[in-house]
Structures are given as C-alpha cells and as structure tokens.
Amino acid sequence: MPQIDKQSTQLSVLGITKRYGDFTALDRISMEIRQGEFLALLGPSGSGKSTFLNILAGFENATDGKILLGGGDVTSLPPEKRNFGMVFQGYALFPHLTVTQNIAFPLRVRKVAAAEQAQRVKEIIDRVGLAAHSDKYPRQLSGGQQQRVALARALIFSPTMLLLDEPFSALDKNLREQLQFEVSRIHREFGKTFVFVTHDQSEALSMADRVAIFEGGKLQQLGAPKEIYSKPKSEFVARFLGRINIFPLKNIRSEAGTVHGAFGDSLLRASGSATDNCQIAVRPEHTTLSSAPVPGDHNNVRVTIRGVAYHGATVALDLLSAHTASPQVLSLSMSADVWQRDYHLKSQDFWLSWAPEAGLLIPYARSTNS
Ligand code: ADP
Numbered sequence: 001m002p003q004i005d006k007q008s009t010q011l012s013v014l015g016i017t018k019r020y021g022d023f024t025a026l027d028r029i030s031m032e033i034r035q036g037e038f039l040a041l042l043g044p045s046g047s048g049k050s051t052f053l054n055i056l057a058g059f060e061n062a063t064d065g066k067i068l069l070g071g072g073d074v075t076s077l078p079p080e081k082r083n084f085g086m087v088f089q090g091y092a093l094f095p096h097l098t099v100t101q102n103i104a105f106p107l108r109v110r111k112v113a114a115a116e117q118a119q120r121v122k123e124i125i126d127r128v129g130l131a132a133h134s135d136k137y138p139r140q141l142s143g144g145q146q147q148r149v150a151l152a153r154a155l156i157f158s159p160t161m162l163l164l165d166e167p168f169s170a171l172d173k174n175l176r177e178q179l180q181f182e183v184s185r186i187h188r189e190f191g192k193t194f195v196f197v198t199h200d201q202s203e204a205l206s207m208a209d210r211v212a213i214f215e216g217g218k219l220q221q222l223g224a225p226k227e228i229y230s231k232p233k234s235e236f237v238a239r240f241l242g243r244i245n246i247f248p249l250k251n252i253r254s255e256a257g258t259v260h261g262a263f264g265d266s267l268l269r270a271s272g273s274a275t276d277n278c279q280i281a282v283r284p285e286h287t288t289l290s291s292a293p294v295p296g297d298h299n300n301v302r303v304t305i306r307g308v309a310y311h312g313a314t315v316a317l318d319l320l321s322a323h324t325a326s327p328q329v330l331s332l333s334m335s336a337d338v339w340q341r342d343y344h345l346k347s348q349d350f351w352l353s354w355a356p357e358a359g360l361l362i363p364y365a366r367s368t369n370s
Contacts, residue, residue, distance in 0.1 A: 010035040010161065010193055011056075016065035018051050018217075025051045027217045028065070033161070038187050038194045040204035043214030044240070049197045050165060052214070056195065057163050058082050069160065085154030085192075087164040091146050093138040099149050100125070100134045106157045124152045128186065143175050144182060151186050161193035168203065180207055201241050205229060213237055230283075235365040238281050243316075245287065245330045245352070247301070248279045248364055259361055264323030268299045270359035277364040284332045286358035289317070289343070294353040301352045303330060308339070315339045319352060 011033040018026040026048045033039055041049040054060040056067065058079035067075045074082055093102050100121055107117045125134050128148045138146055147167065154162055167183070168176045184207055187194050198204050204211045205225040213220045213228065221228050221237050232238035235246065247268055249261025254273050261268055261280070270280045280299070293300035306329070307318035317339075319330040330352060334343075 008035045009033070010070065012066075012068040013056075014066040014068065016052070016055060016062045016067070018048075018055060018060065019063045025217050026055070026062075029219050030065075031212060031219060031222055033193060033195065034210075036191050036193055037209045038184070038196065038207060040208035040211045041195065041197045041214060042201065042204040042211050042240075043199065043220075045199055047214040048217040049199075049214050053163055053165055053195065053197050057084055057086060083157070083160045085157070085159035085162040087150050087154050087162065087167050089166050089169055091138075091150035091167065093146060093149055093153075095138055098135050098137055099130055099141070102138070102149055103152045103156055106153060110157060120156060124156050127189065128152045143171060144179055147179050147182065148186075151183070155186075155190055155192065159192065161195060164194060164196045166197050166199070168198075168200075176203070183207065205241070213240065215240075231360065232281075232362060235279075235281075235362055238360070238362055243284050243331045243333075244281050245284065246279055246281045246362070247328070252278065258356065263301065264321065266299070266301045266323070268301075268359070269297060269356040270299075270361050271357055272361040278361045279364050280359045281362050282354045282359045284316075287332055287352050287354045289319075289332055289334070289350050289352055291348065291350060293351045297356055298353045299356060299359065301330070303350050303352045305343075305350065310336065312336065319350075321352075 009032045013029055013031045013033070016026055016029045017024065029052060041052060043049050051060060055062050058077055058081075062075065065075070066073060069082070094105065097105065103124060104117050104121045107120060112120070125131055128151060130145065130148055130152065133141060133145055138149065141149065150167070168179055171179065180203060183194075196208065208225060210222060210224055211228055212222045215236055221233050228237060229241050232241065238244050238246070247263040249263060249268065252259060252261040254260075257271060257273070259270050259272055259278065259280075263280075268280050288294070289303075301321050302323055303319040303321050305317055306320045309316045309318070313336060314333050315336050317332045317334070319332060321328040321330055332352060
C-alpha cells in the first residue's frame with residue numbers, strides 16, 4: 001500500500017464561480033484537495049456538486065476563479081491535459097468490448113505500445129480481482145464486477161486523481177453497501193486522490209476522509225465525517241446529516257463557558273459561548289426518555305409520544321413538545337427491546353433528557369426552523 005502524506009495539498013480551488021445567465025450555480029467555492037484523500041462532495045439535488053466536478057474535470061469552464069494543480073494553473077486546460085480519471089454514473093462501459101479491451105482503452109487512446117498495454121492491463125486485472133472474467137463482456141458481469149472494470153479503466157493510465165460522479169446512484173441498498181467497501185478498498189490499495197459526488201449522507205460519512213457539503217451553490221462546510229456530524233456550523237448541515245432535535249432559546253445568557261436559555265418552561269444549557277440568536281441542538285442518540293426529569297445539570301424537556309416507527313433492531317420515536325408557542329416535533333431512537341419492555345404501554349408525559357456537553361450551539365435559521 002503506498003505511503004502518502006494526506007495533509008499535503010494536491011489541488012487548490014480558488015473562488016470558483018459558475019453562472020448560467022443570471023443563475024449562479026456555484027458561488028465562490030474555495031477548497032484544498034489533499035494528496036491521496038477520499039473527498040466526498042455531498043449535497044441535495046441541484047446544490048452544484050456535478051457542476052463542480054465537471055469544472056474540476058475540465059468538461060465545463062468556470063465563470064470566475066482558478067484551479068491550481070501542484071501549484072500550476074490548470075483552469076483553462078482541456079480534460080485530456082489534466083490527466084484525471086473519471087468514473088461515470090452507471091459506469092459507461094463499452095458494451096461491445098471485453099473486460100480486457102475496456103480496461104486497455106485509455107492506453108490505446110494514448111498510443112501506448114501493444115506489449116506494454118498487455119502487461120499493464122494484466123497487472124491491473126489481477127489487482128482488482130477480475131482475472132477470471134477478462135474475456136467477458138459487460139452484460140455478463142455482476143454490478144460489482146462492472147464497477148471494478150470501471151475503476152480499473154479509470155486507474156490504468158496512472159491518473160493524477162479520480163473523479164467519481166454518483167457511481168452507486170442506480171443500485172439497490174445491499175449492493176450499494178457491498179460496492180462502497182470495494183471502492184474504499186481500491187482507494188486504499190491504489191493511494192490515489194478520489195473525489196466523489198453523492199447525495200447520500202451515510203455514503204459520504206462512511207466512505208470519505210473528508211466531506212464537502214454543498215447547498216444552493218455554496219460550500220457550507222468541509223471537514224472529517226465525525227467533525228461535520230458532531231460540530232455542524234449551521235442548521236442546514238446539522239439537519240442534512242441526520243436526525244437532530246433543535247431548540248430555539250429565549251433569554252440567552254452566557255456564564256463560565258456555559259450558555260443558558262429558556263425553551264418553553266425548560267431551562268436548557270450547553271457548553272460554549274452565546275451569540276444573540278443561538279439554539280441548542282442534540283442528536284437523538286445522545287438523549288434518553290424517562291418518566292421524570294433527570295436530576296443534576298441535565299437538560300429536560302417534557303414530551304408526549306406521537307408516533308413510533310419500527311426499524312428492526314431499533315425504534316424511532318416521534319415526540320411532541322407542547323410547551324412552546326408552536327408544538328415542536330422531536331425524535332429519539334432506542335433499542336426495540338427497551339421500547340417493548342419499558343415504554344410501549346405508557347401513555348403519559350415523558351422527559352427527553354441529555355447532558356449539557358452533548359448539546360451543540362448553532363445559529364438560528366428562521367426559514368428552516370419548525
Ligand atoms: P447537483 O449535482 O448538486 O444535483 P448540478 O451541479 O447538476 O447539481 O446543478 C446545479 C444547478 O445548476 C441546478 O439548479 C441546475 O439546474 C443548474 N444547471 C446545471 N447545468 C446547467 C446548464 N447547462 N444550464 C443552466 N442551468 C444549469
């Protein structure tokens with residue numbers, strides 16, 4: 001496995017903007033892509049991820065901004081001069097070519113000598129585990145094998161980096177998970193930088209070294225999966241990455257590294273320092289449900305159970321807090337066994353509780369708050 005310094009910058013994106021007429025699809029995107037990292041570009045449909053990938057690849061021109069590769073300006077270079085490998089949605093294998101011929105294609109285009117082509121193709125076919133399938137056509141391969149052909153074809157000419165555009169988007173959940181492990185393995189094995197577009201949060205969190213979150217053409221946050229999940233900088237990022245309970249606060253005050261504020265008749269606390277319009281957020285997995293408030297400095301919010309969704313091993317509860325002007329819908333996940341044993345017969349009020357350290361302070365976004 002290649003040893004790579006994953007902290008060194010390979011590609012710098014400086015203020016990339018893309019406008020279509022009056023519409024701004026990308027708004028001053030800047031980021032450093034690091035040597036050998038697996039970077040996911042994550043966002044809802046229409047947020048600008050594919051436009052950004054296409055600009056990195058050279059298929060589209062930016063309206064403004066620069067891209068530097070190893071310090072050199074590649075902003076106006078055509079795709080073939082950038083030496084990036086591409087894996088497209090659905091893999092785009094040539095149906096009339098065998099596995100060997102598909103993988104050899106980039107070498108043929110580059111007029112590599114026949115003997116060298118044969119040797120490099122054989123080597124990569126062995127590395128990705130396709131030796132038993134080298135003479136088959138794409139239609140004779142499973143989804144996983146097709147993906148390996150697409151990756152081998154994109155890696156065979158030693159690209160500077162690999163750009164992957166939603167490669168799993170058309171697959172069912174089980175196959176997706178299997179292929180995600182496979183892509184991660186190939187990423188580690190080849191040591192190349194992978195930049196990967198996805199709209200699937202769990203895919204980005206489970207596969208990437210870092211995740212760049214796009215919304216409305218803007219880069220909202222860039223960081224390691226754990227960091228963006230546990231320290232979202234905005235309500236959009238917090239909600240986009242998973243279920244979260246958000247409590248707008250009144251009468252906020254800050255004291256010795258703790259913020260205090262009122263939510264209905266509850267006094268809530270979180271570690272940090274206050275801004276005028278902050279709110280406390282907590283992920284469902286950091287909360288508990290009980291029939292009395294948890295004593296000490298815990299946060300406690302009175303709730304009723306509005307609905308239950310069974311997910312096999314766990315249940316997701318839909319909770320209602322009626323102690324604010326507009327009732328707040330909250331959520332909690334717990335083991336299905338615990339639910340069955342302790343809660344299912346009860347219909348009284350409960351208390352949703354969590355430790356102040358488990359809460360996050362995030363700015364108040366009026367438009368998306370329910
Ligand atoms: P994503 O990949 O996140 O789904 P895209 O990058 O495909 O988003 O698109 C971002 C926005 O730019 C969308 O609103 C889309 O309609 C718009 N867009 C993309 N390509 C064009 C184009 N050629 N002309 C006009 N608008 C475009």
